Amino acid sequence: MWSQKKKVLMAMVTLGLAAALIRSWTPRPYNSVDVRPKQETKMEKLLEDRLLLSEHKYDDIPYRVKESVLGLLARNGCVCEGETRSINLPYAHLLFPRVSAQNLHTAFKVSELEEVKRRRAQEYHSFQMRSQTSADLLIVAEANSPLQYPTQGVEVRPLKTILVPGLALKEKTRERYTVNLTATMGTFDIAAFVDDVTMKGEGEMQMALSSRYLSALNRQLQFVTYTNTLFHPNTADTVQFVTDGHQSFFTVKVRHGVTPKLYNPGPKEEYNVSALVTIATKTFLRYDKLQDLIDSIRQFYPTITIVIADDNEHPKPVIGPYIEHYTMPFGKGWFAGRNLAVSQVTTKYVLWVDDDFIFTANTKLEKLVDVLESTTVDLVGGAVREVTGYTASYRQTFSLEQGGEEGDCLHIRRGFHHAIKGFPNCVVADGVVNFFLARTDKVQQVGFDPRLARVAHLEFFIDGLGVLHVASCDDVVVNHASKIKLPWGQSESDRAYYKFRYPPSSSDTAQTRSSLFYFKNRFQCLTHN
Structure with missing residues (x-):
């Protein structure tokens, strides 16, 4: 009788493990994603409502945390934790693989770890200095600013000149309208003159434009040029765009164009594997x-x-x-x-x-x-x-x-x-x-x-x-x-x-x-x- 009970118990355990194994092999309900190259399309509509980053501006307004979203945010304090064995059955490690954790600093002796950390921090800092530019900085365009300017996408080849797109002033009526442009790695100039506009600082790192007529000033801004004067193969200049009571910043990427590396695949009727x-x-x-x-x-x-x-x-x-x-x-x-x-x-x-x-x-x-x-x-x-x-x-x-x-x-x-x-x-x-x-x-x-x-x-x-x-x-x-x-x-x-x-x-x-x-x-x- 006891032997029969043992057989029934073993059969139940086996069926349970088999069910768990089948469930672990069941395909996950992923949607397929199209990763084929997309043709160039118009820029998608920008989000109309944008969260403004204002330090301490609304400290007096209470708020409630939404835990489900808060947990998704980066905390800059990761933790590696392994799992303890919860099921002690034969072959459980195959059916229920356990997450293990490994602290990598143990590869070094205790006596040398601090020196290794110091060198690693120094090398990481050098890496950041090499790989990060001003284009990585977060710059938020203030709401209701009268200044219109490009927030991204402005690019110039090293030591070359471009027209700066998108500059304009949307100001209320006043006696005189003035804007200032300041750069750190290049100079400003104009590609054409517009009547009734006064300029100062042409060919310099800071240029001022003013006029009694807003339409004339905006027309002149369409001809403002930027010339890179400090050579670097891949960096960015941060430009300051200012009018009375308002200032904004945008970046001009300075870099060579990417040189393509192309292969001739031959006739396209079918794939010539030996050639590819x-x-x-x-x-x-x-x-x-x-x-x-x-x-x-x-x-x-x-x-x-x-x-x-x-x-x-x-x-x-x-x-x-x-x-x-x-x-x-x-x-x-x-x-x-x-x-x-x-x-x-x-x-x-x-x-x-x-x-x-x-x-x-x-x-x-x-x-x-x-x-x-x-x-x-x-x-x-x-x-x-x-x-x-x-x-x-x-x-x-x-x-x-x-x-x-x-x-x-x-x-x-x-x-x-x-x-x-x-x-x-x-x-x-x-x-x-x-x-x-x-x-x-x-x-x-x-x-x-x-x-x-x-x-x-x-x-x-x-x-x-x-x-x-x-x-x-x-x-x-x-x-x-x-x-x-x-x-x-x-x-x-x-x-x-x-x-x-x-x-x-x-x-x-x-x-x-x-x-x-x-x-x-x-x-x-x-x-x-």
């Missing part, structure tokens, strides 16, 4: 698997270029048509090899693959090319099928939470943001599997940190946060060669590879990773599930 895509990989002690990869690629893409970075101690020749084999110093590392391989790519797109992948009929690169050609996405991952039959795309989302002087918090979660309209098998995420097609210039812009020698992947996507627009499509699949090797079936190269690939726990790999997160990325901690 280069396959890049890094190999180490696995020439047999590398040859299997090459053979599988040639079965479906006989003329596509394959770039191989090789840091073996005794490199073997890898020859064949459309193969570029580059050797490196011994054991130089995973990300260093990625940098080398990607640096030699001359096509519009680069496909990254591991050297133990196998192409099949489901490895349709044309589908990935179509996503990149049809959307604003920079990088799109596929899926990897293991020998067990399990197929994974390893989609991750990142959230960077501001944390004040101690650094920021990085939160990594499994999942994706939303589906992509027009591509039913594709979603937008922040990190994807180690099989992806990307715009070559974008990958080169982010780069791979060569200090990550043996274990690394998501670090590339973390460095690319804010630069890369990432997607994932689970209908383009590459096979993964078996990693299962019985001890008596392992070759000498297999044993050497696993020694490098899976270093002992005493290795400094984890410390290096944490120290880079802490100092280079200015994180105080990270959480992930």
